[in-house]
Amino acid sequence: MTTLVMLGILLFGILAYRQLPVSDLPNVDFPTIQVSASLPGANPDTMAASVATPLEQQFSTIAGLDSMNSTSSLGSTSITLQFNLSRNIDAAAQDVQAAISSALRKLPNDMPSPPSLRKVNPADSPIIYLALTSPTLPLSDVDEYAQKVVAQRISMINGVAQVSVFGSQKYAVRIQVDPKALASRNLGIDEVATAIQKGNVNLPTGVLYGDYKNYTVKANGQLMNASDYRPLIVAYRNGSPVYLSELGRVMDSVENNKIASWFNGTRGIVLAVQRQPGTNTIAVIDKVKDLFPSFQAIIPPSVKLEVVFDRSQTIRKSVEDVQLTLIITIVLVIAVIFLFLRNVFATLIASLALPMSIVGTFAAMSLLNFNLDNLSLMALTLAVGFVVDDAIVVLENIIRHMEMGKGPLEAAVVGSREIAFTVLSMTLSLVAVFIPILFMGGVVGRLFNEFAMTMAVSILISGFISLSLTPMLCSRLLRVQNIHADEKNGLLAAFEVGFNYLYEAYHWTLKACLRFRKTTMAVFAVLLALTVLMFGMVSKGFIPTEDTNQLFTSTEGPQGIAFPQMVAHQQQLVAIIRKNPNVQSVMSSVDNGNTGRIFATLKPLEERKETVTQIIQTLRPQLAQVPGIRAFMQAPPTIRLGGQLSKSLYQFTLQSPDLPALYQSTDTMLEKIKKLDDLQDVTTDLQMTSPQLTVDIDRNKASSLGITAEQIELALSNAYGTRQVSTIYAANNDYQVILELLPEYQQSLEDLSTIYVRSANGSLVPMNALATMKRSVGPLSVSHLGQFPSTTISFNLRPGVSLGQKVSDIEKMARETLPSAVRSSFQGSAQEFQSSLTGMGFLLIIAVLVIYLVLGILYESFIHPITILSGLPPAGLGALLTLYLFHRDLDIYGFLGLILLIGIVKKNAIMMIDFALDAQRKGHKPAEEAIYEACLVRFRPIMMTTLAALMGALPLAIGLGAGSESRRTLGLAVFGGLLVSQLLTLYITPVLYIYLDAFKTSLTRKTGFQ
Helix, strand or coil, X not given: CHHHHHHHHHHHHHHHHHHCCECCCCCCCCCEEEEEEECCCCCHHHHHHHHHHHHHHHHCCCCCEEEEEEEEECCEEEEEXXXXXXXXXXXXXXXXXXXXXXXXXXXXXXXXXXCXXXXXXXXXXXXXXXXXXXXXXXXXXXXXXXXXXXXXXXXXXXXXEEEEEECCCCEEEEEEECHHHHHHCXXXXXXXXXXXXXXXXXXXXXXXXXXXXXXXXXXXCCCCCHHXXXXXXXXXXXXXXXXXXXXXXXXXXXCCCCCEEEECCEECEEEEEEECCCCCHHHHHHHHHHCHHHHHHHCCCCCEEEEEEEHHHHHHHHHHHHHHHHHHHHHHHHHHHHHHHCCHHHHHHHHCHHHHHHHHHHHHHHHCCCCECHHHHHHHHHHHHHHHHHHHHHHHHHHHHHHCCCCHHHHHHHHHHHHHHHHHHHHHHHHHCCHHHHCCCHHHHHHHHHHHHHHHHHHHHHHHHHCCHHXXXXXXXXXXXXXXXXXXXXXXXXXXXXHHHHHHHHHHHHHHHHHCHHHHHHHHHHHHHHHHHHHHHCCECCCCCCCCCEEEEEEECCCCCCHHHHHHHHHHHHHHHHHCCCEEEEEEEECCXXXXXXXXXXXXXXXXXXCHHHHHHHHHHHHHCCCCCEEEEECCCCCCCXXXXXXXXXXXXXXXXXXXXXXXXXXXXXXXXXCCCCEEEEEECCCCCEEEEEEEECHHHHHHCCCCHHHHHHHHHHHHCCEEEEEEECCCCEEEEEEEECHHHCCCHHHHHHCEEECCCCCEEEHHHCEEEEEEEECCCEEEECCEEEEEEEEEECCCCCHHHHHHHHHHHHHHXXXXXXXXEEEHHHHHHHHHHHHHHHHHHHHHHHHHHHHHHHHCCCCHHHHHHHHHHHHHHHHHHHHHHCCCCECHHHHHHHHHHHHHCHHHHHHHHHHHHHHHHHHXXXXXXXXXXXXXXXXXXXXXHHHHHHHHHHHHHHCCCCCHHHHHHHHHHHHHHHHHHHHHHHXXXXXXXXXXXXXXXXXXXXXXXX
16 A cells, blocks of 8 residues: 555656746736826926826725835826735736726826726836847838737737837838928918828728619828828918928838837847736746747848847756756765665665655645745755655664564564654654744745745655655565675775764763753853844845846936937947956847936856856946946846836835925935945936926917917927827828927027917917026926825945845934935835845744744643754854855845754754653653663764755755855755754753753642643
8 A cells, every 4th residue: 555655646746747837936926017108298297297196096095005106207107006915916907997997087188098007017027038130121110020020929928918119110200390481481380280180081981882882982081101291282372382391301200219229239129028927937938939930930031030038048047956956965865874874775765755755745836836946946955854854763763673683574663653753743843833934925925935835745745754655665675684784885884983983972972061061051051142143243135136147237317318429328338248258148228318228148157257246346337437327237136026117226215295305305315325335326216407498488478369378388299299190090000190390490499489379360479479488407207106206216235235234224314314204115125125024033933932832732741842942042053153154144045044944953852852751751760861861872863864954955055056046045054053053952952851851840849730
């Protein structure tokens, strides 16, 4: 029966492994929705007041909304809504759409389209970049293939949230009129717009219904390109037609000629694919790549489609490296078992617990909808050092009985029965440490949940195997005469001699500790104090930066910089980045304004000598030498928290309804934060010096001439607003017809005097006669957090600097600086770090209490669990000291290591105390003699299981390969904790056992309470 059960576990585990999806991390995405709205030509203040605010008022009523922030810039508003993890993103999207419908009546009537939503976090890094370039075709044609063929089809893939187009060059007819030509012909720019609208029509023209045949009526009212618009008659003057071509330039152009993208120095169109929260990155990318053959069949050979960056490559490499680490760990643990047991059959019996436990865990992972990711594989890697513990303990006890003269079957039955409670105690208490993790919320809870469940399942399976398969194999394969048959091997004999010396040394030192108990307890008190001290000394972090072969740079020019100047400055930055030998390819784009982005794909880690952090530190001073532009570099984080994308990684947000106080406080805090040591790339999204031209309408004069404010603003919009005055409806797309002034009349204040508005009596009135123009400055964008105006200061840390200390420094500074009307808070990763730091400390306490309860129930004692948990302070000290010596932060992975140590180190005490209690009950021995004998008898299995656990943590501590930054912290914490606790608890636990047993006896004698 045992054989069939094991075959079933093996079969279902292998089948499940083949079906497990591969990912980098468990699904920790918050349901996030982005709402976008546009009103061409509207300034940021107008967008914030008339578009963002009405929408935010409706969104604030939606249940489960955790955060809401918006950014309003020239002509557009973007609102990011982030919901708690319990909300379904599809249900949230329905609520958001209903809120948009409710807000429509409060929005401006002249919006070209209603606000739209996408299930995407704008702060998330795209999972794949694609570039389309062509040496022969115009960019408008390349854009057509990019958007209509590639982007549209990719958007239909399940799991794709949106396909962003960088450097879009969508075709448009651009009409640039000469204001002097208009004035000389007594024409207003509004009349030109009207003529274009009436000249380009696409109306339903009906059907002729005959007696025998019907005819669909079709008219050629649609004008399709620039050449069709040039002969359009705008008006008649002196009996002669005024053609559109006489009033300026009519040309085939693009919708937005103030944005551009390049790939490796070649102008092109770049597509960035973002996935929906909660979807599998590799699965989505594979679906995108499956479409490439169909794209190539449609796109002409002159258009080149290239993959700029593929996130799945680094994910697969990281998972492969963890799998290799798992294999190395298995080999190391088996080698440890063989060194101690010195017998091939015994080693085989104990080692079978490894594949059976791991393969069986795959089946459970499939049922729980887990991924084969870095965390689940790290859990299995660490579990390798633990799952053999139970089998080793059972095997060692069976061998001990065989050496006492029992036969294989009798020894297997008696030995496994004798040790069953010990195995049960070790297994359940180790699993119990993960119980608090299952109730954790937020991102940390989601991350640890899969890790905890994976490890807990593997440990439970190993406990079952050690009490079933291990005794069965011992009864069939082990023989007394073969137990030490391999001891003639020189290496094994040398190891045994060395171990015997170690055993004798422990024998004498243990006697000394038991003799000088007070000194031992004083040492224990010192260790406890050192643990508390080290916890304060070790720097605190959150999620370590991982090298994923990508480098993102945000660029910022002076406010009001001209587009050609911004392009020239950014191209200088790109040239510097491309020269770096670690860079493989570079994509850059310039937005409509003073911002841009540069995305560099780095060579694989094994092909370069520097990490992404070192590359950033090398490039930073080089980029700083380029005048007229600032560059903010960061390695995109594995987990992007929050819905706000800032120029630097960490965000500190101020908010207040009092705008003057908010802006003044932002400037003050910005200057103070810049003075903090170890911070870099400190900047703010508050840009209040964008050049503006205020047109102050003289309403009395305008009214006396029969001119309305609407006419004046419409004339300005036609002249400078890049206004879409008509639409071309083609067979498979629609294109804009854009009206504006010639570029040479869009450069200075005096140009506004060339704009004319028609009065009630039919005469043209110049703009400067109706309004006063004056230069001023204003915001480049307006941000809200919740429903209040906000500003954000973002910053990066220098390499080796902990986030915890700087968060404390900034909080202290805010308390001392900000007025009561201004509130402050961290956002994104910094905010989650604050909550996790408090939550993790609480979690450690709860984990200790849970294990105490479980052990108390198992031993039916209040005293013995305290003895068993005595190894925690040395373990914590070892973990913290190791992190400190290796200059590692105590981040979420380090905290996870501490939680694991709580469950691991008490195994040694359980093995000793179980034996001592049994000796006291059956042999009626005093506590000192019982624990002394228990320590010596259990010394070999304790050393074996501890060394196996150390070998399980060692490959993680070394941390080679992709994604090793996270694994190294966890491995170092476990390795250091195990090493120190092993050296100390072998002496502290026996002494504490004697004291607590005496206390229990005294208490029983006085109270009669057992």
